[in-house]
Amino acid sequence: MLKIGITGGMGTGKTVVSRVFALLGVPVYDSDARAKWVMRHDEELRQELISAFGTEAFTTEGELNRAYISSIVFNNPQRLEQLNGLVHPHVRKDFTKWAASHTDKPYVLKEAALMYESEAWKQMDQIITVFAPMETRLKRLLRRDTHRTEEAIRAIISKQLSEEERMSRAEHIIYNDDQQLIIPQVLKLHEQLKSSAIIKK
Structure with a gap:
């Protein structure tokens, strides 16, 4: 495949x-949609995001606080690089698992x-x-x-x-x-x- x-x-x-x-x-693997899913559901990544951006990274309901994170990273290349450095490895792992379920294609x-x-x-x-x-x-x-x-x-x-x-x-x-x-x-x-x-x- x-x-x-x-x-x-x-x-x-x-x-x-x-x-x-x-x-x-x-x-088709939608990286943007899956990144959002991974940030909400991957406990290891959630803890990494909280460590990097504070408890405000997630709402009290446990949802990703996109507006808060965006406000930090949009005009700050270093913080954006930090965010991507945390998220992208988890998304790559998620893609690997997903692709393994489609080997018949x-x-x-x-x-x-x-x-x-x-x-x-x-x-x-x-x-x-x-x-x-x-x-x-x-x-x-x-x-x-x-x-x-x-x-x-x-x-x-x-x-x-x-x-x-x-x-x-x-x-x-x-x-x-x-x-x-x-x-x-x-x-x-x-x-x-x-x-x-x-x-x-």
């Missing part, structure tokens, strides 16, 4: 592309915005990056995130890995630029990946 990573910057549409793969029967997908920053790429056999031009991304994000200004969105994007670097490091690129259709690209790549998995066996 191949482990395929799928990544892309904010607003490129990697989640939409992942959903197309899922419709083809490919298991030719390949699985791991969707992750921070594929390279978290070093998740080291677990992958191949990487797909989803590309969209900046102006297209901004239009999508302004429609989706109505609480954010264009300036705020650009500030977030500026802290992410550049599209050029993502594209140079990926084995496959899917263009979600409103010019090329996604489904034919996904279908073609799906067949390629199934063939690769057979060859690997």
Whole structure:
């Protein structure tokens, strides 16, 4: 079974592309959703987060206090690195367990915005990056995130890995630029990946 990573910057549409793969029967691991789950349910990680960020890291109901943690790490690279250093190893372990339950499939997908920053790429056999031009991304994000200004969105994007670097490091690129259709690209790549998995066996 191949482990395929799928990544892309904010607003490129990697989640939409992942959903197309899922419709083809490919298991998809959503790193963001699983990270939230792991932070709530992995007792070892919970204690590490409390040690690093204080008891306010969790609400009195035991839920992750995302607003509190975000306020600490957003403009503090050292604290963000500390948070990621705690969370990402637990997510990698969670992915390993999850992937082991899908060995009947030719390949699985791991969707992750921070594929390279978290070093998740080291677990992958191949990487797909989803590309969209900046102006297209901004239009999508302004429609989706109505609480954010264009300036705020650009500030977030500026802290992410550049599209050029993502594209140079990926084995496959899917263009979600409103010019090329996604489904034919996904279908073609799906067949390629199934063939690769057979060859690997």
